[in-house]
Amino acid sequence: MLMIRSAKALRSARPRFTKTAGTLRTSLFHNSERGFSSSDRNLSYKERLRNGIVGIKKDDAVALFQTMIESRPRPTVIDFNRLFTALARTKQYDLVLDLCKQMELQGIAHNIYTLSIVINCFCRSRKLGFAFSAMGKILKLGYEPDTVTFSTLINGLCLVGTVSQAVELVDRMVEMKVIPNIITLNTIVNGLCLQGKVSEAMALIDRMMDNGCQPDGVTYGPILNRLCKSGNTALAMDLLRKMEHRKIKLDVVTYSMVIDSLCKDESLEDSLSLFNEMETKGIKGNVITYNSLIGGFCNAGRWDDGAQLLRDMIERKITPNVVTFNTLIDSFVKEGRLSEAQELYNEMITRDIEPNTITYSSLIYGLCMENRLDEANQMLDLMVSKRCDPDIVTYNILIKGCCKAKLVDEGMRLFRKMSMRGLVADTVTYSTLIQGFCQSGKLNEAKELFQEMVSIGVQPSVVTYGILLDGLCDNGELEMALDILEKMHKCKIDPGICIYSIIIHGMCNASKVDDAWDLFCSLPLKGVKPDVKTYTVMISGLCKKGSLPEASMLLRKMEEDGIAPNDCTYNTLIRAHLRGSDICTSVELIEEMKGCGFSADASTMKMVMDMLVDGGLDKSFLDMLS
DNA sequence: GTTTCACTGG
Structure with missing residues (x-):
């Protein structure tokens, strides 16, 4: 992997810097983020303020405040301001x-x-009225509001989404001869971005620059973030270049945003070159940068490269965290490589990284995929014993595993267990169980569960309806499926093309191909566009009825409508023509299918084999298929 | 001496 090689080359080019355990410990003890010990409480308030009050906890702050109030001589307001600032930084505004x-x-x-x-x-705290009262108090006491006072209020207006009023307040401060500074500008830019007004934010910066105000990294942060989050990676990249051109110092956070965005766009090569570019400039990637890259590799199916990146970051003393491992574990599990995922889990434990609900849910999913339900249940018990609470997703995964293994009753047991633990079943839970019942042929239970979810106010989704209608159709209850479709119309629930495909399929299976055809033809009037599945289902129905020419014509029509046939469409038609002993058309269809990059599926191959044995086909037919 | 703004991963 090119990127890793170059990262290693970079590393050897840079001086190594090793912190000993001793210096680490010393620096930790300088930090006031720890709580106050009893000996701290014996210190004078002045010493406590000086020792550092960064990240001060509520109880410690109140105790310190009390000491200050009782001290004689009284502390100055400046000392109180120090305490208040530290507390405000921990967001304890009230x-x-x-x-x-x-x-x-x-x-x-x-x-x-x-x-x-x-x-x-x-x-x-979004209490703008009180903020303006405090401003009034400043004026009443004869103080002159300065740039900071105005900027703070302007920020408040931006936070509540009234950025236009914020801009008006800038005009007011200028009238009062108070000069806006870079922070005032950054505040407004952020306010505009919060409203999604990226273009206006950019225009504002350009206008400020014309007036000799130089933007900094903070100025562009919200814009870049907004561009990345809305999928405009190319624009984000352009902006990054513009920032460089404007000599604005870029940091790891700035780069990471764009690297992540490129990974999400599946532009892995571009994200790697940006990563290399960043490191070449001496800006070292952090755990978040690596997590984005690992996610990108895994998404691209390069699981081993993703795992290699984990090794690389460890070697570079960038400590992986739970997100790093979750990304890899989930990805390996989804690829069916459960044992490697379990090895990663063991490594987390070795490294003292605490697995969370997502970690366990992924592993449970992996076990369910392999029908190892007992172990999946044991994993659930394990996470509970480690005080890691399963959530609704965890249970939904396990319930789905049960249903997949045809153990819908076991799924119901989990459903009840979950409810007893105070978790509320959601649409996915109900849909999964309804599907489980349908697939076990327990239609009544499926219907009851559907009734239950409706009556307790869990909204069925289109997926839920699809599952129920599919189940009804598969079990010979087309009439009831049609009733429910009717109810959906009455309740103004838009069925969507998936539901119509299911109904058309059900009609064809019930030998009501003409009804299916009528419904199919009425779809454009309903404003619903048939997709490849709808066409394939309808083609299959026509084939079943013996209307092969009509089925072939429908294949041409779907192509005209711009819907590309898939392997299922071709295989359906090919089997129908083989069944009708139309070898010539079958051959034509096979050639066409191969031209599209598809091949014969298992049931087509079986039919061909059977026909070869019966002598209904020449052996050369097989050569053409391969 | 004290006050204001921003951004990254599941």
């Missing part, structure tokens, strides 16, 4: 507002900084 009020009641007055913090907290 607590900040509460403590601000208490401080005031203790006779310590707000200054303009405190009021800016208060405005920010109100804005972040």
Whole structure:
């Protein structure tokens, strides 16, 4: 793999940097993210503020505040502002507002900084009215609102989605001779992006640049994110180049967004070259960059390269996390490589990475695919014992596994177990079980379950209806299927082409090919466009009725309508013509099918073999098929 | 000395 080779070459070109365990530990203890110990509480508030209050927890903050209030001489408002800022950074806005009020009641007055913090907290809590009141208080107290005060309020307006008012406020601040700065601009750009107004955001930046304001990485972040999330990867790439051209420093986050977007677009080669470009500039990929790449490789069917990337990141001291392993495990499982997925799970445990619900659900899915239901159930017990709660997806996977193994009663047992654990069955749960009952020929149970979901207010989806109608048709209850179709019309549920295909199929199976044909012909009037499945089902019905010329004509019509036949369409027609001993047309159809890149399926091959044995076909026919 | 803005993975 080219990329990995080049990554290795890069690595050897850079100086190695190894942190010892000792320095790591020291740096950890400098960090105030840990809680306060009892000895901390004996420190003076000044020392505590100085020791660092980053990431302070609620209880510690309240205790510290209490100490400050009781201290004599009183701390200055500046010290309180420090505490409030730290708390606001942990998003505890209500607590900040509460403590601000208490401080005031203790006779310590707000200054303009405190009021800016208060405005920010109100804005972040989407309480714009109170934020503007605080602004009024600033004016009443004779303070002059500055760029920060205005920017904070502008951000508040952007957060509630009134970006036009935010822009008006910029005009107001300019009138008041307060100069907007880069943060004011970034705030407005973000506000525009929140509203999906990417073009306006870009235009604003250009206008600002004309006025001598230089954008930074923050300016473009929301735009780039928006472009990537809306699938405009090419535009995101263009913007990345524009940023480079404008000499804006790019970081790993910026690159990762575009790399992820390229991976999602299945442009793996482009994402790899961007990754290499980033690393060549000395910007090292992080776990998120690697997770995107691993996902991209797995999606492209390059599972082993994905696993190799995991090795590569470990070697480079980029620590994989639960997402890394989940991506690989899920991908290996879906490819039927369960044992490798299980090895990855074991490696997670070895590396002290805690599996989560997604990890276990993937493994349970893998076991279900192999009909290893006992082990799947054991896995469920294992995750519960490890305090990892199964969710509705986990249960849906297991229930589907039961139904697939024709153990629908076992599926019902899980359904009840799940409900007892407080999980509410959803449309997927009910649909799966209804399908299980239908496939076991237990139509009454299927109907009852359908009734139950409707009566408790779980909305059946088109998929649910499809499953039920298919089950009814397959079990000789076409009339009831038609009744339900009627009900769907009455309830204004758009059946969609899948449902019509199922009904047409049911009609053909019930030897009502003429009814099926009428329904088929009425589809355009209903505004529904037949797809390849609808055509194939109808062709199959005509063949069954013995109307081979009509069936062949329908093949031509679907091509005219721009619907490409698939292998199933061809095989259906070929078998029908073989059955009718029309060897000539069969040969023509086979040639045509081969030209489309399809081949004879198992039942066609079986029919050919049988006919060879009976002498109904020449041996040369077989050569043509291969 | 204290206040404002942003972005990445399942």
